[in-house]
Amino acid sequence: MNQELIKSLSNEDLLLSTERVVEEERKIVQVLIWHLQEIQDRKLYLLLGYESLYKCLILHFKMSDTTAYSRIKVLKILEEVPEVLEGLKSGELNISNIALAHSFIEKHQKLTGEELSQENKAEIFESLKDKTTTEAKEFFARCNPETALPHDEIRLLTETHYQIRSTVTNKLIEKMDYLKSLISHEHINPSHEELLSLAFDALIEKAEKKRGVNQKSPESGEMTTQSLTDGTRYIPRDVKRYVLKRAQNQCEHIHTNGERCESRFQLQFDHIVAFSKGGKATIENMQLLCRVDNAFKSSFEVH
Incomplete structure (x- = not known):
């Protein structure tokens, strides 16, 4: 249906058509969530060269930061409270409120140090049904005022400057x-x-x-015989230093699109040829991988 045809509709037909489109949108969102859930389970974002589904949604699927963030929140909630999907299907719950609920639950648990039960979480979503986003925010503010504090935010101002907004406690001010x-x-x-x-x-x-990042790293030819022939899982310090220097403290995994991961998060030393298959802790057989790529590689080795 094109725009000209829509303009020609009577008031009654326009409202009926809009109701059908809204219903179709709900179904599409539901199917999209299923797709993203499967991509997450299979970690297919790694095959596309991204270290997280969030980055994949933004850079590959061209979603906005906000949209990608809310979809990720929904996926996490569905893992904990599967019945939320029914509310999403019926229209009683919307993506924005589900994302708000996830943020509230995370903040509440962090502030109180107590894990909410699945029953408690289900009750929260029951209370959110048919609420607008404004009403949902008011509901959470009443439940726990501290969770209503603004989110951390980093905003680009110029090519070289950012604005950081964060809510901190008086203890941090005292430390400063x-x-x-x-x-x-x-x-x-x-x-x-x-x-x-x-x-x-x-x-x-x-x-x-x-x-040991800034310690002197020996060149390849300076590796000790023990470092090159050691048959244990122990990785000699000189090998670690060399690999860290070679990798520039970044993940060395090359994705199927030919791009290097370069993540600096939770880096781990990995045997290229697995230790169980005779791989030694040498500079040629050791690489630096982020936790996600290392786990992904291990899953293929197991299967």
Whole structure:
């Protein structure tokens, strides 16, 4: 049906047609959720060269950040409360409210330290039925006012500058003031950016030292005989340092589209030829993989 035909409809026919389209949209959303659930289960986003389904939805399927985020939230909720799908199908629940509920549950559990039961979660969604998004926000604010605090946000301002918005506790403000006093002889009235940069630099240096990132890495020919022939699962420190330097502290997995993963999240050392198949902890047989790619590789090795 094109726009000209829609314009020619009578008021009654236009309303009836709109009801049919809305119903079709609900069905399409339901089918889309099923598709995304299966892609998530099979981790097919890795085959497309993305480290997460979220990035895949944005970069491959061209969804907006907000749309992709809400779809991911719905998938997570469906794992915990499958009956939510029925509410989505009937129109009693909508994507936005389901995503809001997921955020509320996460925040509430983090604040209270208590895990909500499946029954409690189901009750929350029962209370959300036929509510507008505004009504849903008001409902959550009444349940636990602290969960209504704004989300963290990073917004691009220029090519080189971002705006970070975050709600923090008084304890963090006290730590910032204390840090200011400690460094006041070198940094007079530092900005928030300067404080964060100093804190991050100190933490990064500590973490890199722990991982051996900045320690001198021997060249390939300098590997000790023990490092090259050791038949245990133990990975020698000189091998680790060399692999970290070669990988530039990024995942080395090459996806089927020819692009390297380059994730820096939860990096793990992996035997290219599995240890169970005789693979040794040598620089030639070791690679650096993110947790997701390592798990994906392992699933294929098992099968």
